Amino acid sequence: MYNIARTPFAAVFQAEVLINMKRVAPYAMMLLFSGNALLWWGAGPAEYRGWATNSEHFIIAMTRVFSFMTVPLFTALIMGEPVIRDFKVGIDPLVFSKPVSRAEYLLGKFFGNFFVLVCCQACFSITFFVLQGVSVPGMLVVEPRVLPYFKHFFTFVVVSHLLLAAIYFAVGTLTRNVKIVYALGLAFYPVFITYQAAVLKRMTGSVWRTILDPLAFNWIDELSRGRSAEWLNQATFGYTADLIVNRLLVILLSAACFAIVYFRFSRVERSGNREAGGPSSIFNLAPPSERLYQETGDSGLGRYAEDERPAASAAASVVIPAVDTSGRGIRENFGQFLAALEVELRLLRAEHSLVVVIPIVLLMCGIEVGYFNGGSGPPYSAEYAGVAAQVSLLFILGIAVFYTGEAMHRDRELRVEPLLWSAPTRNFVLLLSKFSAVFLILISLIILLLIMSVAAQAYKGHGPVDLLPHLAIHSLISVPNAVFIIGASVALNVLLRDKYLVYAVSIATCGGMLYLFKQGYNNWLYNPVLFQLWSWPDLSGGGGNQTRILAHRVYVLALTALCLALAHLFFGRRSSGGIYDDGSLSGRSLAALIIIISAAVAGAAGMILIRAS
Amino acid sequence: MIRLPEHRLVKFTGTIRGLMVSNTAMLQIRSLKKTYSGGVQALKAINLDLPKGMFGLLGPNGAGKTTLMKILATLLEPDAGEVEFNGIDLLARRHEARRMLGYLPQEFGLYPSLTAEQTLNYFARLKGVADARARRELIDALIERVNLSSARGQPVGEFSGGMRQRLGVAQALIGQPKLIIVDEPTAGLDPEERARFHNLLSEIVGEETVVILSTHIVSDVSNLCGRMAIIRRGEIISACTPQDAVGSIADSIWEATVPREEATALRSRLKVISSHAFEGRVRVKALSKDGRPAEGFSLAQPTLEDYYFSLVS
Numbered sequence: 001m002y003n004i005a006r007t008p009f010a011a012v013f014q015a016e017v018l019i020n021m022k023r024v025a026p027y028a029m030m031l032l033f034s035g036n037a038l039l040w041w042g043a044g045p046a047e048y049r050g051w052a053t054n055s056e057h058f059i060i061a062m063t064r065v066f067s068f069m070t071v072p073l074f075t076a077l078i079m080g081e082p083v084i085r086d087f088k089v090g091i092d093p094l095v096f097s098k099p100v101s102r103a104e105y106l107l108g109k110f111f112g113n114f115f116v117l118v119c120c121q122a123c124f125s126i127t128f129f130v131l132q133g134v135s136v137p138g139m140l141v142v143e144p145r146v147l148p149y150f151k152h153f154f155t156f157v158v159v160s161h162l163l164l165a166a167i168y169f170a171v172g173t174l175t176r177n178v179k180i181v182y183a184l185g186l187a188f189y190p191v192f193i194t195y196q197a198a199v200l201k202r203m204t205g206s207v208w209r210t211i212l213d214p215l216a217f218n219w220i221d222e223l224s225r226g227r228s229a230e231w232l233n234q235a236t237f238g239y240t241a242d243l244i245v246n247r248l249l250v251i252l253l254s255a256a257c258f259a260i261v262y263f264r265f266s267r268v269e270r271s272g273n274r275e276a277g278g279p280s281s282i283f284n285l286a287p288p289s290e291r292l293y294q295e296t297g298d299s300g301l302g303r304y305a306e307d308e309r310p311a312a313s314a315a316a317s318v319v320i321p322a323v324d325t326s327g328r329g330i331r332e333n334f335g336q337f338l339a340a341l342e343v344e345l346r347l348l349r350a351e352h353s354l355v356v357v358i359p360i361v362l363l364m365c366g367i368e369v370g371y372f373n374g375g376s377g378p379p380y381s382a383e384y385a386g387v388a389a390q391v392s393l394l395f396i397l398g399i400a401v402f403y404t405g406e407a408m409h410r411d412r413e414l415r416v417e418p419l420l421w422s423a424p425t426r427n428f429v430l431l432l433s434k435f436s437a438v439f440l441i442l443i444s445l446i447i448l449l450l451i452m453s454v455a456a457q458a459y460k461g462h463g464p465v466d467l468l469p470h471l472a473i474h475s476l477i478s479v480p481n482a483v484f485i486i487g488a489s490v491a492l493n494v495l496l497r498d499k500y501l502v503y504a505v506s507i508a509t510c511g512g513m514l515y516l517f518k519q520g521y522n523n524w525l526y527n528p529v530l531f532q533l534w535s536w537p538d539l540s541g542g543g544g545n546q547t548r549i550l551a552h553r554v555y556v557l558a559l560t561a562l563c564l565a566l567a568h569l570f571f572g573r574r575s576s577g578g579i580y581d582d583g584s585l586s587g588r589s590l591a592a593l594i595i596i597i598s599a600a601v602a603g604a605a606g607m608i609l610i611r612a613s
Numbered sequence: 614m615i616r617l618p619e620h621r622l623v624k625f626t627g628t629i630r631g632l633m634v635s636n637t638a639m640l641q642i643r644s645l646k647k648t649y650s651g652g653v654q655a656l657k658a659i660n661l662d663l664p665k666g667m668f669g670l671l672g673p674n675g676a677g678k679t680t681l682m683k684i685l686a687t688l689l690e691p692d693a694g695e696v697e698f699n700g701i702d703l704l705a706r707r708h709e710a711r712r713m714l715g716y717l718p719q720e721f722g723l724y725p726s727l728t729a730e731q732t733l734n735y736f737a738r739l740k741g742v743a744d745a746r747a748r749r750e751l752i753d754a755l756i757e758r759v760n761l762s763s764a765r766g767q768p769v770g771e772f773s774g775g776m777r778q779r780l781g782v783a784q785a786l787i788g789q790p791k792l793i794i795v796d797e798p799t800a801g802l803d804p805e806e807r808a809r810f811h812n813l814l815s816e817i818v819g820e821e822t823v824v825i826l827s828t829h830i831v832s833d834v835s836n837l838c839g840r841m842a843i844i845r846r847g848e849i850i851s852a853c854t855p856q857d858a859v860g861s862i863a864d865s866i867w868e869a870t871v872p873r874e875e876a877t878a879l880r881s882r883l884k885v886i887s888s889h890a891f892e893g894r895v896r897v898k899a900l901s902k903d904g905r906p907a908e909g910f911s912l913a914q915p916t917l918e919d920y921y922f923s924l925v926s
Contacts (some may be wrong), residue, residue: 318757320817321750325712325741325788332741339738343727350726415722419784422686423739424711574690574707581708 008100012108013115016082020116028504029074029120035508036070037062037127039515042136050229052140054132056148057232060156060220066124067157068192068215072164073507076185077500078117079165080172082109083265087176106173106261114165118158125153142233155239155247160215163250164188166257173261179353186357186398190364210242214250219243329584336425340433344407348437351406358445361395365449369456380462382469382536388453389477393529396442396482401506403441404489405499407434421573427587428568435490435564442482446474472539480553481529487560488528494567524548524609528556548612555605561598565591638662639823640685640792645694647680647847655680656691657847663823667815669834669841669855670827673925677847678827679719682796685825686716698792698823712741715790717781719797719827725770729761729780732769733787740788755783758813775806782810786817793817793824799833811837835917845925858920867906868913870896883907886922898922 004010020026040062041053051058083106086092095105129149132141172181196217203209206222213219219240224232327335348354368391374380411417420430450470458465492502516522517531527533530552537543568591575587585593640663647656655677672678683689685696687707696703703710723732733752742748756765759779764772769780778798785793795814799807815837818824826838834841835855842852851858866886871879876888876895883899883906890896898913899906900923913919 318754320754320758320786321747322789323737323742323747323751323787324744327741327743332743335743336739336741339735343724343731343735346731347724347726414724415720416724418683418686418688418716418718418721419723419736419781420739421688422711422714422716423736424708424714424741425739426708574687578705581706 007104009104009108012100012105013112016109016112017116020113024498025077025500025504026116026120028501030123032504032508033070033120033124034127036066037124041128041131047138050140052142052233054145055142055233056237057220057224057235059128059148060152060237062128063125063152064156064215064217064220067160068217071121071157071161072188073185075117075161075164076168076181078113079168080181081178082113083173084176084178102265103262106265110169117161117165121157122153125149140233156216159247159250162254163214166254170257170261174264179351180356183353183356187360190360207242211246211249213246216243216246333426333429336429337433340429341436344433344437345440347410348403348441357399361445362448362452365391366452369453374462379466380457381466382473384453384457385470385473386536388449389473392449392478393481396478397485397510399445400438400442400482400485401489401503403438404486405493405502407437408490408493409499427571427573427575431490431564431567431571435486438486439482446478450474469536476539476549476553477530477534480556484528484556484560487563491563491567494570524552524613525606528559548609551605551608555602555609558598558602558605561594562602565594565598637664639665639699641697643695645684645696646692647684648692655847659849661842661849661852663825664840665821665823666840667818667824667826667838669838670825670844671829671831671834671841671921672844673829676844678844679796682794682827686714686794687711713791715785715793717785717795717798721781723769723777723780726768728766728768729756730765732780733783736784737787742788751787755786759783775802778802782813791822793822795824796827799830831918831921843921843924850924855917859915859917862900862915862920862923864912865900865902866913866915866919867899867901867910868896869910870894871909879907886919886926
């Protein structure tokens with residue numbers, strides 16, 4: 001009798017679930033999604049709109065916003081790399097040499113990870129479900145219910161993300177590049193918003209608006225438009241025919257994505273290697289050393305696959321010249337820093353994701369700046385620069401966190417660490433090279449944004465174009481913000497040691513702080529990016545806050561130095577423990593000294609900020 | 614607790630003592646201990662004195678070889694103990710130690726998008742070879758020496774395992790290292806590349822250089838090393854020259870080819886040190902100091918492998 005639990009599909013499925021259980025990311029996601037539910041339950045729109053927090057309308061409204069706002073990036077995180085992971089860790093020949101069919105392998109991979117994703121997402125609805133038993137003064141609650149939470153979760157989250165998951169899985173599996181998947185995850189927001197604004201909102205028929213909406217985002221709005229809060233609190237919502245058609249279409253599209261993956265997926269190792277696809281077995285089971293030989297001709301005699309072998313005897317006579325490595329001190333460190341920075345930049349350039357991410361950021365900011373009407377100008381230059389700085393903040397944050405994480409963990413992931421760490425290079429050289437590489441990327445982005453906002457201003461005839469406000473705003477606001485975010489990310493990556501954990505912590509922290517700032521709990525001391533705390537007159541001296549802003553920037557730069565020194569102190573590579581090493585101050589002593597100095601500077605700048613308020 | 618024949622125990626202790634008092638020792642390891650957080654005691658108060666030249670460290674998988682190599686390469690901190698190279702405390706003066714070090718780990722990766730030339734240039738700069746011209750000459754020589762001339766501009770990501778290993782060797786030779794640590798270097802190499810690697814290693818041993826070759830391939834040590842030690846379960850159970858090791862079991866190794874069923878019975882009766890399948894039967898080697906151990910056995914020429922198996926099996 002056929003037992004699905006004993007099939008290779010079930011084995012692959014189970015292995016994926018087990019792998020995910022040992023990762024930090026799913027647990028971080030569960031916490032984040034539960035926190036998200038708690039936030040929207042306690043401080044969402046229910047109270048001021050008079051909605052009951054467990055009414056069916058509120059459940060649907062929150063679930064679809066959760067599906068749109070919170071989850072897509074995490075879907076990319078979970079679904080992008082299941083197959084890539086196998087090729088990366090080299091387990092692919094072991095798996096593919098077993099009697100597992102392509103469909104079983106791909107389905108097991110997909111559904112194993114999708115199951116984990118759904119379990120994480122379910123924390124949102126479960127938390128919402130549990131919270132209906134909690135009573136808070138001023139909060140409206142109707143009679144307890146069970147089914148709507150899970151029914152709508154399935155309809156609006158699981159089905160919608162089945163499609164997104166299928167797309168991310170397909171792209172990850174076929175390109176074998178996880179960065180492209182993350183870029184797609186980021187691109188989801190602009191694409192979906194543009195699609196909503198440019199296509200769906202312009203449609204006259206509500207039926208088509210529902211049918212063609214992949215997240216079924218507008219369906220509840222169509223039904224609740226013009227209704228009172230009392231009516232919405234008591235209403236029950238059955239699924240309409242257009243919604244059912246929409247959901248079926250989404251499932252069909254997911255199946256289509258999966259079919260493409262099935263037909264296009266190749267189990268052969270993909271690389272530019274000359275040996276790939278050559279005479280070695282189709283699954284590349286032979287270890288690389290064995291693949292050096294090729295059988296040629298009828299003689300059956302092994303011949304060298306590479307031209308250099310006959311030259312072996314000549315190579316033996318080559319004398320390795322003696323070189324001078326006696327350089328010491330700052331000059332040596334600077335030379336090593338330049339070498340490390342050059343390699344970091346080369347590696348970042350080799351990342352295909354940058355080619356996608358930077359244009360997307362420019363496009364997003366370009367749309368915002370392009371549609372800007374000039375604000376309260378003239379003069380317009382400061383207004384344009386202000387908009388560019390404001391819009392780019394989120395992207396600077398994202399790029400800084402993501403690429404710092406990549407740079408900080410790359411050496412370990414590629415197993416270059418033992419070679420690098422046994423070289424006579426100071427820890428600060430390694431850390432600063434990574435910091436500087438990401439900083440240079442962000443500086444390039446800021447310069448491009450500056451050029452774009454100047455061009456947009458000139459194109460729209462909002463002259464005269466004055467470069468000073470553009471330069472001042474970016475150098476006083478955007479650049480120090482970038483410096484701080486990279487510095488904090490470096491420290492977080494060293495202290496937490498897991499880049500996915502760092503991503504989750506960064507997203508949660510930024511989301512939490514943004515929420516606090518929006519709620520009015522905005523303070524100069526815990527707002528390192530000056531979100532909503534500056535205006536052009538403050539920078540130009542006309543607003544009376546110039547000293548405060550300068551003090552804040554000093555405060556932020558001192559905090560950055562503190563973060564970098566902490567990262568140095570707790571860096572995994574051990575340096576000498578004493579005060580002096582190799583005739584100069586040891587790295588740890590230097591870090592301790594910088595911590596003391598930067599804490600003192602940050603404290604002094606903080607006192608100025610407190611006094612000014 | 615391992616039980617050794619009395620004569621070998623005396624020999625073993627004597628050799629260790631001999632090494633400990635040796636004035637020519639360049640690398641001295643004293644009471645080195647390491648216990649991992651899971652409770653695994655990887656090194657149990659190891660003492661070793663290594664003179665200049667090639668030193669082989671033999672041991673089965675999980676014996677503690679890589680842990681010892683990582684500590685010597687300044688990548689891992691021991692719980693206790695001292696390591697001194699040429700009078701320099703390697704554990705306290707890590708930066709200075711790294712200047713003298715050439716390290717080829719058991720498992721390592723390289724940046725796949727960089728070419729062989731760029732990779733070597735990077736490591737040369739990190740090792741402090743500041744002069745661009747000298748660096749270029751060094752890289753040219755290294756690339757030629759490890760036979761990668763035709764692949765010098767090729768991204769490392771496209772290299773085969775053997776080519777990657779050769780590039781690893783090249784980076785370990787940058788800057789005339791005084792202490793070269795090679796951990797399982799020939800794993801994954803074909804016989805010809807292995808031989809070429811052996812030649813290269815033996816040629817780079819300079820006047821004041823110590824090369825530590827950690828391996829579980831006994832023939833690598835017998836081919837290359839003037840001195841050796843065997844490590845098992847975190848303890849040094851033998852330290853001597855390969856010749857002494859083989860000499861200590863002269864006239865003690867007996868060999869017979871027997872049916873499979875008989876081999877099992879022999880294992881319980883004799884001190885069988887190794888058995889290999891051979892044409893449907895089993896070739897058994899046994900240790901016996903007191904003459905022929907059983908009917909059908911003949912005296913065999915002892916090898917370093919026999920010595921190794923007699924200690925670890």
